Amino acid sequence: MPAFLAERDAEARELMDDPRCDVRTLERTYRRFALVNAVVSGQRALYRRWLRPRLRRSRPLRLLDVGTGGADLPRRLLRWAEREGLAMTVLGIDPDERAIGFARRHPAPGLELRAVATGALRADGERFDAVVSNHVLHHLGDDEVAAVLDDSAALLAPGGVAVHGDIERSRLAYAAFAAVTWPLQAGPLRDTFIRRDGLTSIRRSRTASEAAALAPAGWRVHRAFPSRLELVRETP
Structure with a gap:
């Protein structure tokens, strides 16, 4: 039997992905x-x-946030740009209507939200200066990751960049997240899926070599802190 976390646990399921949760x-x-x-x-x-x-x-x-969830990332990016007097608009997409419904109840200037997937935007001929995602790829199977990366490349305008950030699976990442979140269960993380789903996410996530094996030509894998990977593509 392989050592714990030596292999990706593709069969593990996060509670928040259950439509009946x-x-x-x-x-x-x-x-x-x-x-x-x-x-x-x-x-x-x-x-x-x-x-x-x-x-x-x-x-x-013009930025596309793939799998936006509650849209905390685009709201934060928009605030940072606004503070510097810089211009940005964001389209946050997620095929989960529950996520988009929640995000729409927390609007922000410059933020648009749609319950669609990348393939629909590609079919419509949309283009973006940047395509990003945060902790989305581990939710997807290998074929789905390849499709999202292919769509992302097609959605990029000249001079654009795509950055898909995710967890890097390791025993250290698992132990650190377990330790840090343990005392928070009775406080900020109470009555949420975050701790259990976070540990499941690490089990489902990929190592740098596994991510590189999935990445089509033109993509590169960049390691980031803490225990993170970025799949990056830039267009000339």
């Missing part, structure tokens, strides 16, 4: 994501490294 718990989970993602998702690094150099005052950068 408790809606109130799901919405509390969306609300708490803003706190958790601020710590573990490298959002500031995403903004500084990949988006900030492309932002201008005169022309809005």
